Amino acid sequence: MAEHLAIEAQSLNLWYGTFQALFEVDLQVRAGIVTALIGPSGCGKSTFLRSCNRINERLGYVSTTGTIKVLGQDVYGEQVSAIQVRRHVGMVFQRPNPLPLSIRDNVLFGHRLHSGKRVNKADGDALVEEALRQVLLWDRVKDRLDHKATGLSLEEQQKLCIARLLPTKPSVLLMDEPCSALDPEATAAVEDLIWTLRGKYSILIVTHNMAQARRASDECVFMLMGRVVEHSATEEMFVAPKQQETADYIEGRFG
């Protein structure tokens, strides 16, 4: 059973200083599918996501109790380094955040960090092409790989931010409202992309957009005020929610 779980949180509590943002979160995210995380603003979706790759720790005033296992390993375990965790758990942010480097260097950034040695030109080219093809960007940028990534459109930037995770072969992709900075057309394009990645990666995606959650996920998790309220198959949640709060939220009665 354990190897079919991408992420497994057990009684996870999290504090920003003295403010508690997560309460006893138990959550099992299955491997190989797309799981959507929904809930009103401020309910702790980003916080949960950011605990999975320990990027929360940058703040320096975050403390946690409980465990989060990624692929069966406790990410807060003694022998586990955040660096290794982040290699296996890629993250896509709300605002596209390509580095101020060339498109090519962006794609190879993570790979260069982890491969330890210099990447030769041919291998690098192959990796770049493969990653960019996977995010359906190759044909659009293949002639300007050495242009600055910050000059791309937002949609292209966000796709690039997904592409740059792929060369290190992560197993889990965390996406925090990846379409919220995009226009509807770009949103559709990135959603399509997420679907094509389904099966190859376990994807946990936070979204504010009910239609997106419904279209773009297999399972759905509803959070409210730092707790997980309901976790079920997406059709089930949208057709027959088990909890009253879920129903209220889905029908737009709050948040």
Place this chain on the structure above:
Amino acid sequence: MSRPPVSSTPGVTGPRAAEAKSLDRRDRAWWFDFGARAAVFVGGMSAILFIAAIFVFIGTQGLDFAIHRLSWSEFLFGTHWEPTVEPPRYGALPLIAGTAWITVVAMLVSAPLAFGAAVYVAEFARGKQREWLKIFIELLAAIPSVVWGVIGLHVMKPIIQHVFDVQIGLNVLNAGVILGLMAAPIITTIAEDALKAVPDTYREAAEAMGATRWQVIYRVVLPHARPGLSAAVLLGIGRAFGETIAVLMASGHRLMIPHSVFDSAATITATIAAELGEAAKGSDHYQVLFVLGLLLFLITFVINLTADWIVRGGRRRA
């Protein structure tokens, strides 16, 4: 809690009502605004005025000599600076070389030190520690240069003599180290600003891909801050270049081209400071010192403009 109602236009009621209702826009706020704007305009323009005035003053003081009697080839390439010997010789090369040597040593000392400090303050230090460090760096910048000169004379000199087993402790190395330490706080402050200007989202993105703090710094932060860092060094060089009293005390002030860091040397600034008091006003010697000043002025000007240009170029590219 309820507050008493506040009239939004005080003075509208009562005896001054008529006055307040007049449409004259020149009320107190208007006059204050007018006065303040005039004051800051004068302040702002005065910088240009002072620069121009100083340039003209320095230029005219040495003009007659520079045009009619100075041999420029001797001035720029002559190796003998003997203004008081008969016949006088005005070869400024030893001073130019001394200035260059000492400045280079100063940069070799201060750039690593200052960049290290800037990276530490900007990327690692937090909260109180950061605040305190910044205060100390600013304090360091405020130490008067004569104090640094004394340190060169009485601290650095014996250390150099002892460590390197040399006779002369007042030399290029001594002055370079002293100047390096003096320039470090400025470079640190400007470099830190450059590092702070790198958006945090870049750091976050790199860290999320598994970069260590060091990898984030040398793969993302430093490359992106490079224009600002170059400008910091250039402004540091400008600082080192123009420094006078400390170098005069620490360099040994020997009017010859130095051939190693252990040779004593003289700089342009120190020479002006040391000789201007003795040169008779209007004499050739007096005038040639102003030509030296002009040279110094031009070099500093070029350095500063270059720094500015680099920063602008960097901004445009980003």
